[in-house]
Amino acid sequence: MTASSSPESVPSNLDICLSIQNATISYGDFEALKNVFCDIPRGQVTAFIGPSGCGKSTILRAINRMNDLIEGCSLKGRILFDGADLYSPDVDPVEVRRRIGMVFQQPNPFPKSIYENIAFGARINGYNGDMDELVERSLRQAAVWDECKDKLKESGNSLSGGQQQRLCIARTIAIEPEVILMDEPCSALDPISTLKIEETIHELKKSFTIVIVTHNMQQAVRVSDMTAFFNAEAVEGGSGKVGYLVEFNDTDKIFNAPLQQATRDYVSGRFG
C-alpha cells in the first residue's frame, strides 16, 4: 500500500528536511488520507501528483498547519521538521508558518499596495532592516520586479493573474522561510505565466526546499527532483474515497520505471 523511498534512490547522506511519519488526516469522522510516510529532502523540489480527491492538497496543508483553519480537521501520526514535531501541543502554528511558507492555487494578494503586500509579512515577523531593499530583492527573485517597479504603490489586484501569483511568491520569499509549499500554483494561469513560474522555481531551488502539488504531469517532470504519487481507493463499507501514498522516488524513476502498477497506469495516462 505505501512505499517509502527504496534504498538505492535515496543515498543515506541526503539531508531530510521534512519527515511525514504515518500521517492520517480526517475531517470529523471522514478519513481523507491515511498512513502516509514520506521523507522530503532539503534543497530539492518534491512534487505530489495524483488524481483529484486523493488528498495531496490536504497533506500539503498539513505541513504548515493550514488545516487548523478548517473546523473538525485532525491529524494522527507525526510530521517532523528538522526533528521538531510540528503537531506537538506546545507548538505555535504561527511559528510553523513563519518557517514554512505557502503559495496558493488562486492568487490571493492582499487588498493593499504591491509594496505593502511584501512589507506586511516582513513587518509582522519583526523585520528591522531596509524594507525598500527587501521588497526589491523579493520581487526580483520572483521575476516580477520589472513589471512592478513603477507601480509599487498601486493595488496588488491591478496586476494580471500570472503577475499576482508571482507577487504571492515574492511575498512568501520575503519572510525567508526554509520551505515553500505550492498548492497547484499554475492551475489558474495561462501557459506563458506557467512557464515563467517554473523558471522561478528552478531559481528558488537554490535557496529553499520546495514541495509542489500539481495536476500536470509534464510540469512535475520539468520541475521536480523527487515525485510522490498519491491515489485514492474506495472505503470499505462506506461512501467516498480515502487517499494514500503509492510510490515516492526520483522523478525520472517514477515516470520511466515505476515500481507500482497504479503508478504506471497513471503516468501513462490510463486514468486521472
Add this chain to the structure above:
Amino acid sequence: MKYHSLARSADNIPDLNYKTWEKRNLVSRLLSVLAGVFSFLCVLPLIAVLAYILIKGMSTFSLDLFTQLPPPPGGEGGGFGNAIIGSIVVTTIAALIAIPIGVGGGIYLAEYSTGRGFSQFIRFGTNVLAGVPSIIAGVFVYGVIVSTRILFGNTFSAIAGGTALSVLMLPTVVKTTDEGLKLVSNDLRRAALGVGASRFVTVSQITLPKAFTPIATGVVLSIARAAGETAPLIFTALFSPFWPNGIFDPIATLSVLIYNFAAQPYDLQNQLAWSASFILVVFILALNLLARWLGRFASK
C-alpha cells in the same frame, strides 16, 4: 539575516513553541479577552430586560388582564383587554394595506422593470423610506388623514393608525419580495414562458410560490415590528379607555398603553405597563421565532 525570530535550540532543532510572553502573543490574548467582554456586555441588556419583564409581568398575571378595561388614575384593579384587541386590529389593518402594495411593488421591481433609471430610483426610495423615523410616519399620516378629516369626517382612528404602521412596513415587504424573487433562478421563468405561459401567469403560479418562504419571513418580521411600534400611533390612533368602537374611532393599543402608563405616578398603572410589556414581548418573540422556523424551509 535581519529577522530575529528564527530561533533554534541547542541541538539545532527549530524552536517552534508558543512563546507566552512574547509581545504579540500577549496582545493577541488581551484582544480576545476584550472581545469576549464586549460580547458579554452586548448580551447583558437582553438578559436584563427580559428578566425584568418576566419578573414584573408575571407577578400580577391574571385573566383580568384580558377581560377588563384600564382603571382610571388612582383606581383599582383592571386590565387592558381593549388594548390587546386594539393592537391586533391596528396591526391587521396595517398588514392588509402593506402586504398587497409591498408584494406588488416587489413583484414589479423584480419581474417587470427593466433595471434602468426608474427602478433604481424606486429601490433607492425604498431604502430611504426604510430610514424614515417612525414618528415622521405618524406626523405624515396625521397631516394627510387626521387633520384633513378625509375619512368620513373622523380624525383619530384605527385606520389612521393602521396606515401609519403600514408606511413603516412597506419598505421591508418590498425589499424582501424583491430579493426573494431575485433568488428564483431564471431557468424556471424561461421554462414557464417556454410552454406559453403569460408573464402574469408565470409570476403568480411559478415564481411567486417558489419565493414564498423568504417573502413570508419578511412579512412576519415586519408585522412583528409594527406590533411594537408606538410613535406612529400616538397621534393617529390615539388611545381610548374603552372597548374598541369600530375602526373609525380612536382605539387603545398595547404599545400606547405602556407609554401612557409608564409616565403616570401610580404604582398600579406602572404595574399594568409591565404586564402589557410582558404580553407584547411574548407576542413579538413568538412572531420572530415563527419567522425563523419559516426561514428553515427556505434552505430545503
Add this chain to the structure above:
Amino acid sequence: MVALILISILVVVFWGSLESMGRYGLNFLFTSNWNPVDDEYGAFTAIYGTLVTSLLALVIAVPLGVGTAIFITENIIPLKVRNIIGLMVELLAAIPSVVLGLWAIFILEPLIRPFLMFLYEDLGWIPIFSTEPLGPGMAPAILILVVMILPIITAIARDSLNQVPMRLRQAAYGVGATRWGAILNVILPAAISGIVGGVMLALGRAMGETMAVTMIIGNSNVFSWSLLAPGNTISAMLANQFGEADVSQLSSLMYAAFVLMVLTLLVNVIAQWLVKRLSLKY
C-alpha cells in the same frame, strides 16, 4: 407607489413647516427658547440633543458591536456558544422601543444614578458633568440608545466579516500572522466598507429613535452642556407635543420634523458615499 409616499411625506412636512419657517428662518436652528405659552420657538436644544445623543451612543456602541461581531466570527470559542450569542443579540432587536423605555425608567436609570452622582460630585467642574442627576436625563438616554443600535451594528458587522473570502484569510495566516494580526490588518480592512454602512444605518436609526428616548430624556428645552441634565431630541419633542399643539406650535413642530428628515437623509447619502469610497477591491 413607494416613491409617491416618500415624496408626499416630504411635501406634507415641508408644507406644514412653511409658516414657522417664514417666521423664524434659520434662526430656528440656533435659538433654544421653546415656549408654547409665549408662542416663541427655537429648536436648538432639540437639535443639539438629537446630534449629541446619537453620536455618543454610536461612539459607545461601535466598539461593542464590532468587537462582538469579531468574537462571533472567529473561532475563539466553540461554534454553539457563538451561535447562541448571535441569536441573543438579534432577539434584542425585536424588543419594542416602548418596552425598552419602560425598562430604562424603572431599572436602568436608578441603576446608573450612583455612578452619575459620582461623576457630578467628583468631576462636576467639567462642564459635561455639571448638573445633579435627578432622574431622567441625557445620560440614560444615551445608554438606552446604545442598547437599541447594538443589534444592527453587530449583525451587519458580522455579515461583513463573514463575507471576507477564505483566500484572504489563508493569505494572512500563510505569511505567519497571529490571529489578531490577521484580523486587524487584513480581515477587518476588507470588511470595513460593509461595517461603515452598518454604522451609518445605526446612526440614522439612533437619530430617529423616539419612544425610549422620550420616556427617559426629560423633555426639557432648556439648554445645558451637562450630560447629566434633562434634554430633548427632535423626535422626543414631536412625540410629546404633537397631540395638543395649536396651529402655530404645530408649524414649528413640522419645521423641526423637517430638520430631522434632512438630517436623516444627509446621513443616508453620506453613508452611501463612504461605503463606495472605502470598498477595497479584492
